[in-house]
Amino acid sequence: MMAAVAVARGWRAGLPGLLVLLVLRGARAEQTEEHLKREHSLSKPYQGVGSSSSSLWDLMGNAMVTTQYVRLTPDMQSKQGAVWNRVPCYLRDWEMQVHFKIHGQGKKNLNGDGFAIWYTKDRMQPGPVFGSKDHFLGLGVFVDTYPNEEKQQEHVFPYISAMVNNGSLAYDHDRDGRPTELGGCTATVRNLNHDTFLVIRYVKRRLTIMIDIDGKHEWRDCIDMPGVHLPRGYFFGTSSVTGDLSDNHDIISLKLYQLTVERSPEEEKRDKEVFLPVVDNLKLPGVEAPLEPMSSLALFLIVFFSLVALVFAIVIGVIVYNKWQEQSRKRFY
Numbered sequence: 001m002m003a004a005v006a007v008a009r010g011w012r013a014g015l016p017g018l019l020v021l022l023v024l025r026g027a028r029a030e031q032t033e034e035h036l037k038r039e040h041s042l043s044k045p046y047q048g049v050g051s052s053s054s055s056l057w058d059l060m061g062n063a064m065v066t067t068q069y070v071r072l073t074p075d076m077q078s079k080q081g082a083v084w085n086r087v088p089c090y091l092r093d094w095e096m097q098v099h100f101k102i103h104g105q106g107k108k109n110l111n112g113d114g115f116a117i118w119y120t121k122d123r124m125q126p127g128p129v130f131g132s133k134d135h136f137l138g139l140g141v142f143v144d145t146y147p148n149e150e151k152q153q154e155h156v157f158p159y160i161s162a163m164v165n166n167g168s169l170a171y172d173h174d175r176d177g178r179p180t181e182l183g184g185c186t187a188t189v190r191n192l193n194h195d196t197f198l199v200i201r202y203v204k205r206r207l208t209i210m211i212d213i214d215g216k217h218e219w220r221d222c223i224d225m226p227g228v229h230l231p232r233g234y235f236f237g238t239s240s241v242t243g244d245l246s247d248n249h250d251i252i253s254l255k256l257y258q259l260t261v262e263r264s265p266e267e268e269k270r271d272k273e274v275f276l277p278v279v280d281n282l283k284l285p286g287v288e289a290p291l292e293p294m295s296s297l298a299l300f301l302i303v304f305f306s307l308v309a310l311v312f313a314i315v316i317g318v319i320v321y322n323k324w325q326e327q328s329r330k331r332f333y
Contacts, residue, residue: 034259096200102250110245183225209224
């Protein structure tokens, strides 16, 4: 974690993350190098975003570009907007750093609804989940600023959560996504006078989400989930929606870093390519765990003993029938 904090400080100071990590190589067991991938990053001056055919990013809905930010939604009712990367991401290990700002005139609990960061198979498809489609394939990270379930006492809002979906699950908006969340944390992110950041790190099938929202230039843990399997070739994007309540949802930058991580031979064997998103040892509502396929030996033994039992039953039946016939003949003598 100290390495992550140091990277955050170096990043804010304008130092390359690679340099900071090289300095820390002797202080951590897992060596990591990172390189900014500009084809998956969005930053000022947002040249050509949403208007040029050569741009790497598309705008959707009410999203608009200024010189200082990309505004997903204005502080107005019933708006939705998004910005999506045009280039699919084939990186094995990566880190997305999100610089954002949420602000508006609404008082506490009279604002909404938040925004989502996506890594999904489909892009540019509006829908009910923070302005994007439901039953998605991939990862969604939600910065939720309004509690829809009034009676719940588990979460204090604003609340950050994550969800991995294989396309079969619906996001439960009325319950703020609690039935399908991987984890989360409270994050006071509205109307702050300092910068707010969120980082999504995916390394060795481990999903880690950290936040820097206190103006201290230090990452704070939010979610740490091992055994997360995400296919390669999906798209990054971010979306937002307002309803009766509203806020300005601004993205200042999205910076994606390729992480180079050392793996042991055993880790290489375990880290195979997947084609559907899945989380190990996590039973989600509406998703039945698939049955293990039966081995050929087990199938043979089941068939063999079934035949033996059938033959045994036939033999017993013949013996009983013969004895019955013999007793029947004796009655006539």
